[in-house]
Amino acid sequence: xxxxxxxxxxxxxxxxxxxxxxxxxxxxxxxxxxxxxxxxxxxxxxxxxxxxxxxxxxxxxxxxxxxxxxxxxxxxxxxxxxxxxxxxxxxxxxxxxxxxxxxxxxxxxxxxxxxxxxxxxxxxxxxxxxxxxxxxxxxxxxxxxxxxxxxxxxxxxxxxxxxxxxxxxxxxxxxxxxxxxxxxxxxxxxxxxxxxx
Amino acid sequence: xxxxxxxxxxxxxxxxxxxxxxxxxxxxxxxxxxxxxxxxxxxxxxxxxxxxxxxxxxxxxxxxxxxxxxxxxxxxxxxxxxxxxxxxxxxxxxxxxxxxxxxxxxxxxxxxxxxxxxxxxxxxxxxxxxxxxxxxxxxxxxxxxxxxxxxxxxxxxxxxxxxxxxxxxxxxxxxxxxxxxxxxxxxxxxxxxxxxxxxxxxxxxxxxxxxxxxxxxxxxxxxxxxxxxxxxxxxxxxxxxxxxxx
Numbered sequence: 001x002x003x004x005x006x007x008x009x010x011x012x013x014x015x016x017x018x019x020x021x022x023x024x025x026x027x028x029x030x031x032x033x034x035x036x037x038x039x040x041x042x043x044x045x046x047x048x049x050x051x052x053x054x055x056x057x058x059x060x061x062x063x064x065x066x067x068x069x070x071x072x073x074x075x076x077x078x079x080x081x082x083x084x085x086x087x088x089x090x091x092x093x094x095x096x097x098x099x100x101x102x103x104x105x106x107x108x109x110x111x112x113x114x115x116x117x118x119x120x121x122x123x124x125x126x127x128x129x130x131x132x133x134x135x136x137x138x139x140x141x142x143x144x145x146x147x148x149x150x151x152x153x154x155x156x157x158x159x160x161x162x163x164x165x166x167x168x169x170x171x172x173x174x175x176x177x178x179x180x181x182x183x184x185x186x187x188x189x190x191x192x193x194x195x196x197x
Numbered sequence: 198x199x200x201x202x203x204x205x206x207x208x209x210x211x212x213x214x215x216x217x218x219x220x221x222x223x224x225x226x227x228x229x230x231x232x233x234x235x236x237x238x239x240x241x242x243x244x245x246x247x248x249x250x251x252x253x254x255x256x257x258x259x260x261x262x263x264x265x266x267x268x269x270x271x272x273x274x275x276x277x278x279x280x281x282x283x284x285x286x287x288x289x290x291x292x293x294x295x296x297x298x299x300x301x302x303x304x305x306x307x308x309x310x311x312x313x314x315x316x317x318x319x320x321x322x323x324x325x326x327x328x329x330x331x332x333x334x335x336x337x338x339x340x341x342x343x344x345x346x347x348x349x350x351x352x353x354x355x356x357x358x359x360x361x362x363x364x365x366x367x368x369x370x371x372x373x374x375x376x377x378x379x380x381x382x383x384x385x386x387x388x389x390x391x392x393x394x395x396x397x398x399x400x401x402x403x404x405x406x407x408x409x410x411x412x413x414x415x416x417x418x419x420x421x422x423x424x425x426x427x428x429x430x431x432x433x434x435x436x437x438x439x440x441x442x443x
Contacts, residue, residue: 048345064349071346074441075364084360085350111441129350 001028001045001163005055008044015040016051017189021182027158029174030167031196032184038167039068042135045165060163064131068138070118074111078102078121081110087128096128098154101147115142123151127160136166140173152176171196231410236418239411243400247419254385254397255423257313261320262381266374269325273332274362278355283333290330298323298380299387311392316385323384324377331373332366339365368442371435378431382424397423 006019015037030038043049046065051057072081087093102124105117113121119142126134140148155164155177168174174181174196182193213233220230240247276283302319309315339354343361347354354361389398397416404412436442 046345046349048348062351065345066349067342067345069340069342071342073343073361073364075439076360080360084357085346085352109441126349131349 001060001165002056002058003054005053006044006051006057007053008040008049008051010040014189016044016191018191019189020192023180023182025178025180026163027155027177027179028163028165029171029177029179029181029196030165030184030193031169031171031174031181033186034169036184036186037188037190038184039137042137042165042167046133046135060133062131063133063135064126064129065135066122066126066137066139068141070115070122072110072113072118072122075109077107077109078113079106081121082106082125082128085125085129087125093128096124097159098124098127098150101150116144116147119143120147127154130160130162132162134162134164136164138168139166140168140170148173227410231414235411236414239409239415243412245395247400247415250395250397250400251419251423253395254389254420255427257316257389257396258320258378258381258385259427261317261385262324262378264317265321265324265381266328266377268321269328269377270332270363270366270370272325272329273366274336274355274358276329276333277336277362278353278358290326293326294330298384302384302388302391305388306392311394316388316393319388320381320384324381327373327377327380328370331370335366335369336362364439364441367435368439371432374431374435375428378427379424382420382427386420 001021001023003019003021006016007014008016008019021041030041032038040049042065044051045059046063048065072078073084076084082093093099102121105113105121108117110118110121119139123136123139123143126136140151143151152173155166158164158177164179166174166177166179171181181196183196184190184193216230217233219225220233243250276286301322305315305319309318336355343354343365385396386398386401389396390402393399397420401413401416404410404416
């Protein structure tokens with residue numbers, strides 16, 4: 001994944017100025033204080049936001065972006081929220097290694113789930129979809145320790161092809177999944193990221 | 198909580214109480230303010246029974262409003278789905294918005310005469326236009342999280358009218374529904390005033406031509422009550438249907 005010469009402004013504020021990023025791992029972590037540009041970078045990577053200018057934009061196509069706000073439709077059940085995304089094979093879902101965490105939630109309406117449960121279903125949906133490029137913005141917010149651990153272990157093993165970019169405040173999570181970590185300093189505009197060792 | 202309920206009841210009754218106080222306390226002339234009891238008893242002098250008039254008016258606006266809402270939502274979602282349809286219809290819809298709904302009543306009288314069909318279609322079209330525009334606007338203003346979700350899974354939100362479109366639109370359309378309901382009542386009363394032999398609009402028109410202020414007051418009070426009850430019923434139905442907001 002390589003980006004060079006990227007500039008992006010939002011409402012008059014320059015967020016990225018001649019920004020460059022060169023990552024070699026297929027699991028990339030972004031960390032830094034709130035408001036430093038992590039979500040904006042994920043949205044640009046996923047093609048939701050368009051940069052003002054860019055020289056090289058070598059990132060995988062067909063990104064699946066999970067924002068901090070959950071996107072389950074509250075009037076549908078967990079299962080219906082999976083099928084609306086095209087995951088219709090009951091067998092494929094039941095055979096998925098993460099099925100045990102989502103199974104109790106499949107018949108429940110999303111509006112009746114807690115934040116953590118909704119997040120659990122949404123992450124399962126993303127992993128089960130097996131995207132070529134998965135962008136996760138603070139994916140484990142509100143998720144309980146046990147489920148978080150299951151997901152982190154899954155990401156560590158990463159039994160699927162494709163690239164994962166994940167932002168989080170918890171650097172320990174990134175270390176656990178052996179991510180190549182880039183740290184935002186917190187100052188704007190951003191031109192480069194510090195590689196965390 | 199108790200104070201809030203008390204205030205609500207006061208909200209319903211302060212105006213009639215003020216009317217009684219003004220009438221009997223200040224002895225205002227019959228020409229400006231009729232006797233409350235005279236207004237009540239005027240209901241017994243109406244032929245056919247006042248309940249028949251109420252029934253006709255209520256049925257007309259209820260059927261027209263429900264059908265107009267259904268057609269409006271479907272039209273709005275079709276416009277949301279098809280760029281071609283939007284290009285073809287939006288100029289017509291936008292220009293129709295500037296025409297007051299009451300101004301189209303003469304057209305319906307010319308086309309359908311005094312028939313019931315014309316009155317139903319009048320309310321239906323007045324409601325559907327409002328609802329269609331609101332539906333399109335609501336669908337186009339879908340929150341970022343849903344837009345990103347559909348894009349991520351290579352889907353078009355507009356291709357899920359039942360799973361996404363209708364529930365999301367109904368979640369956000371209550372203010373337009375309430376406005377459209379009030380418009381529907383206004384439209385049906387105006388059409389009854391211009392060309393009908395039954396209904397509260399017809400009664401109001403008759404009261405004007407016979408200088409019966411009692412009956413005119415009665416008609417206006419009944420319309421106010423019907424409007425308040427219909428609005429409350431709409432809100433309750435909306436809340437009961439949208440189970441995920443409870």
